[in-house]
Amino acid sequence: MAVDLSHVPHVVELAERTAAFVREVVVPEEERHDGVAARGGEAMRVRLQAAAKQAGVFAPHVAAEYGGQALDMRGRAAVFEEAGWSLFGPLALNVAAPDEGNMHLLEFVASRAQKERYLRPLALGEIRSCFAMTEPAPGAGSDPAALSTRAVRVPGGWRIDGRKWFITGADGAAFAICMARTSGEPGDRGGATMFLVDADNPGMKIVRHLDTLDESLYGGHCEVDFDGCVVPDEAVLGEVDQGYDYAQVRLGPARMTHCMRWLGIARRAQEIALVRASERRLFGSRLGDLGMVQGMIADSEIDMAAARALTLQACWELDKGHSASQSTSIAKAFTAEAVWRVVDRALQICGALGVSGDVLLSRFLREVRPFRVYDGPTETHRWAIARRALRTATR
């Protein structure tokens, strides 16, 4: 078995069908709503997902048992990048954050009963979900050990108290996976536990929609309050105090699927720039014949190729069951910055047009900027990468 970089035929074929579906069905909806899914509303979500089911491209990452095609991480790399060609592509395929990561987590950790109750309808697109981990400063953010939301035992269950923010998709979600401290103190790591909290729990409230630079993710980014939120014992996901480990189960792959989807947007931005560079004339030359424009185009090609290769490397390690913490950090840190550069260059190539709403580039720029912050800011990953390198060198 030598190094082989070709995807299995099934994946290649599914990626191609996904690409066609996104271009034909999804892109028109996206452009109609200027890339803001909320403007399309629930009707659009239902319509797009129905179309994706019909096209046989829906929820490809989920186990066959739950209606999917059980793509491994490498297969997702090929397919999600195609879904990412449109800001609405992941929503249409039901592979958008945070649902996609939540399904991944539930498949690994949930009990059979929890799977039936939460995973099955989620995988079918009947409901949506959110993942409530991040907290406003000084709580859990780049540093998970700062977790300050607490869950304490009450008869028959737990009571959760704390404040979360940047909870993507919270508005309209049927349930939240909430991470709360069940032992130790903020600042030391201690133990955390994940809880499945139904949206109609009176102890969980959406306080506000955060007004963020990015706007495309369905359900927005919300600030969510857990105030005397009582859940039964069955709401514990996996085991008590194992939350940090489960978070790793979710975070590594979720980082990679972000990379895949945003790489799709980078390619789209580059495509817009290439078309513009082919058509527009400036100073008597075709824009694409000007050396500085060529330099930007090439740098973006290089950035995308490297991002794709690093992501695939990490996916392969994950599929093999390795921890892959170094390779996912490397792939995430590189891809978040690379995608940003690619979109920025595309906008620059298009000039005034790029700044205008007549193409979606400025929308893309706004959407990809936060990726350098969420799922670990670039600096946090670089810090982790360096520490591992130092450990290895001095062993």
Next chain:
Amino acid sequence: MAVDLSHVPHVVELAERTAAFVREVVVPEEERHDGVAARGGEAMRVRLQAAAKQAGVFAPHVAAEYGGQALDMRGRAAVFEEAGWSLFGPLALNVAAPDEGNMHLLEFVASRAQKERYLRPLALGEIRSCFAMTEPAPGAGSDPAALSTRAVRVPGGWRIDGRKWFITGADGAAFAICMARTSGEPGDRGGATMFLVDADNPGMKIVRHLDTLDESLYGGHCEVDFDGCVVPDEAVLGEVDQGYDYAQVRLGPARMTHCMRWLGIARRAQEIALVRASERRLFGSRLGDLGMVQGMIADSEIDMAAARALTLQACWELDKGHSASQSTSIAKAFTAEAVWRVVDRALQICGALGVSGDVLLSRFLREVRPFRVYDGPTETHRWAIARRALRTATR
């Protein structure tokens, strides 16, 4: 007379008063409207400008004859940077684009009668104006020689036909300075003429507001149609066919005043980041004690110091009556990129908070991005800089 980098006492004092005025009076309005001047509306503009007059900081660049303090370019460098601390500061002082550049141009080129009719009320903030030069592709943009709007002689005047876009402040402007081709063909330079067109001219119409990444400039960016727009001979600004030279009169200084104002925003962004870095704790350290954060802070300090020094250099050359085309290109190219980097780093330092609307950083990021495109994209300036360097070397 040796090298001296201190501003005259009058300028120092005016800059200090401007700084205080902006912090006390303007910033609260800006934050109330999330940095979008249009949300404050005409009432806010009038209110802010009245306050600026009272504070003695209004229209400092205009000749005393028209109510200003006749600051030279070096003086503007000190004062406009302080005005730029808020997105609304330049509007409050009546030194915002495009009015500020138009006043500068009118002072140089307009006849006495034109000055009374257009410059005086403009300088007093009684009316606003716009500058109609940029055209959609394949018209005049980075390459002014591509100018395709035409003016042809008709009895007693001229008829202008053509399409302009990215005409900042057009909505609500009392008049436009329109640049139109009066000889030659698009692609060669030929001759252009500037015309003063009243907003009630039936041949001039605002077609639409462009939906752009930036939103703070009052009056928006508009697409404007000149369709059989007839103007009298008195509407000619300066002389026929001298438009390209007048454009230079306007563009060099206008580039520099952009740099000054945006440098103010960069400083503001850095201030927000510094405060955050001083207060926020992460991984057991103060954010500002982490080396990678320090690296970003320092790079921004260096960027701002260099931008300020290059801008001042160009201003000094302009004040001495030099062409300053190389130094304004260098200052503009560097400052546009530097300001962008500074705001981007500040946002990154603030993390999730920076992405949210809870601070204005993502607003600033959106506002400064187009500066890398307008008034000559960075690449166009670099091209011009290189050509001049090559000419000098091989002379």
Next chain:
Amino acid sequence: MAVDLSHVPHVVELAERTAAFVREVVVPEEERHDGVAARGGEAMRVRLQAAAKQAGVFAPHVAAEYGGQALDMRGRAAVFEEAGWSLFGPLALNVAAPDEGNMHLLEFVASRAQKERYLRPLALGEIRSCFAMTEPAPGAGSDPAALSTRAVRVPGGWRIDGRKWFITGADGAAFAICMARTSGEPGDRGGATMFLVDADNPGMKIVRHLDTLDESLYGGHCEVDFDGCVVPDEAVLGEVDQGYDYAQVRLGPARMTHCMRWLGIARRAQEIALVRASERRLFGSRLGDLGMVQGMIADSEIDMAAARALTLQACWELDKGHSASQSTSIAKAFTAEAVWRVVDRALQICGALGVSGDVLLSRFLREVRPFRVYDGPTETHRWAIARRALRTATR
């Protein structure tokens, strides 16, 4: 067959043995001679190659028929990177430029007789060779079509006239593969032919050793004069006028093997920096605990991972028989810059020590700088990458 990034066991095992051999046998010789192979001389070359044969790591890329292990490009990627850990590693394994690329070319193109005469002793390390293509300006360099050395028919053979420079390893080479124009004119492409020229041909003369920034390559970089150099018909390598195609056969893989070897040096540099960062204390901290140092370490880890992944991608395409021109350009452009950055950062981390000769970092810096120029300057590759991207987008 899904994506698989593990090397075959034989390659893994060979790479490990190579790594051990280089550390134990080669590095001491390198350090003894400050990384300049010429200082070790022919005695050292013979000694190192004998040791490599004994260790079973010699000439692993060559066909078994000629004493090698017939590694494909992917296998070379794993093994050559380990060889590259020392500047003398490739020489020891007989996989240094230009011999390695020449063997590759001869295997593809040479006749049986030519293989016996030239390839066999070359593969055994009995002789060395050079590749005479590059010419001083205005001849063939970045632009191969500028080829100005000419070969014209004479009875029974050809007469070659022209000047070559940067001919690596020419001094001491037993033969040169010389590329000469056999039809067309400099500036158009026309036809080129490759000739095998024995070193004792009186028409070929080494004019001088170029004094270059890099000094480690054995046999130096020479300027070579072909003056009435007559060769027989049997000296034609492959077919007349097919030289440009053969150059491609050589250049794509040769670019990749450069990347592999230099990636080895980058890793070595990083290792030196990591050890230093672990041991050195500054401002009361371990150097490796300072955030800016961590940032540099991480960026280098990312750079190396991306370079390795892009190189492997291109190798896989080459092994599959694809043209791989885009992927080799991308890998070469990225790796040349990345290796440079890694070595530069390592030197910076080591500070004054890095600048001194007490570690080999400044030697490495000098050696890798030219890689951004040879085998196509980065800018030439970026230009080619952009043109291909534009073609694809507008098809």
Next chain:
Amino acid sequence: MAVDLSHVPHVVELAERTAAFVREVVVPEEERHDGVAARGGEAMRVRLQAAAKQAGVFAPHVAAEYGGQALDMRGRAAVFEEAGWSLFGPLALNVAAPDEGNMHLLEFVASRAQKERYLRPLALGEIRSCFAMTEPAPGAGSDPAALSTRAVRVPGGWRIDGRKWFITGADGAAFAICMARTSGEPGDRGGATMFLVDADNPGMKIVRHLDTLDESLYGGHCEVDFDGCVVPDEAVLGEVDQGYDYAQVRLGPARMTHCMRWLGIARRAQEIALVRASERRLFGSRLGDLGMVQGMIADSEIDMAAARALTLQACWELDKGHSASQSTSIAKAFTAEAVWRVVDRALQICGALGVSGDVLLSRFLREVRPFRVYDGPTETHRWAIARRALRTATR
């Protein structure tokens, strides 16, 4: 007194004469010896300095009393940049490191007797000197507080013990200014004292020449041993325990004069690249007409303009008697990196020629690299800049 960026006429005239002298007299010597002053030897030093005296450009920074022209820092900025056009220019004018900085220090701190004995012959070029502060790890380097060389009182004087390295110009110097700890322990700051040590003191020995990446500085970089080195009380420079303050007197200006001189080399490198770009044709174009080359040329113009402006800003502050620690850090950090980029781009533009010894670019690259390390590595300055910015923001 408004902002004025023109130098006084005397400085302008001296700078012009210096420029002419360097081009006509110094450059030929430099090229004869491939930029390595040691190859020219003492004979060349004497010859060049005599010529500089005759040309009236010698030692322009020194007080008139000692034969100079008492240029302030701003004047030095103009003149030293012209001297820096050649690697030997500063030596010819007697403004090379470390003598130039030592003269500056002696003027400020030395007693009248010390000035007669050390400063006068130094200013006349009759002797040379060195500055012995830097120590091998874990001693004083980036962190001066780590100073571990000690001086203890002995009857009638002091005994110095410790090891110094990177002592530029030590070989052949008539005396050293040695910094030694006279109170406190390495790691805390404590007190340091500067001593004037004659070269014939048996307690001071040059242990070895360090083999460094740069080679142009006369007298090399040496490792120097102080072993029971006894000096009389009159050897104390200034006052006991005030060494850290005196170091600041020397270091701020010395940083700036480094910037000036290296900016000269950057300009020279750019000039070589511009000439090449004007003459060389590639792919049917003049090299200078290719957009990527123009981009590199422009970036270098911008870098040099910013470096010059930042250096001048810091010089003006120094001349006004300000501490200037922030502005000298900013100027040094920016200039060291900018000069490196400029030389690197020039080499890249020249391609293979740039790598060869046929032009001096690879020599320049080697010489400017250490400037990013010495006089405070870029990272140390960025750390200091950030700390000052944080202090200011939170005051």
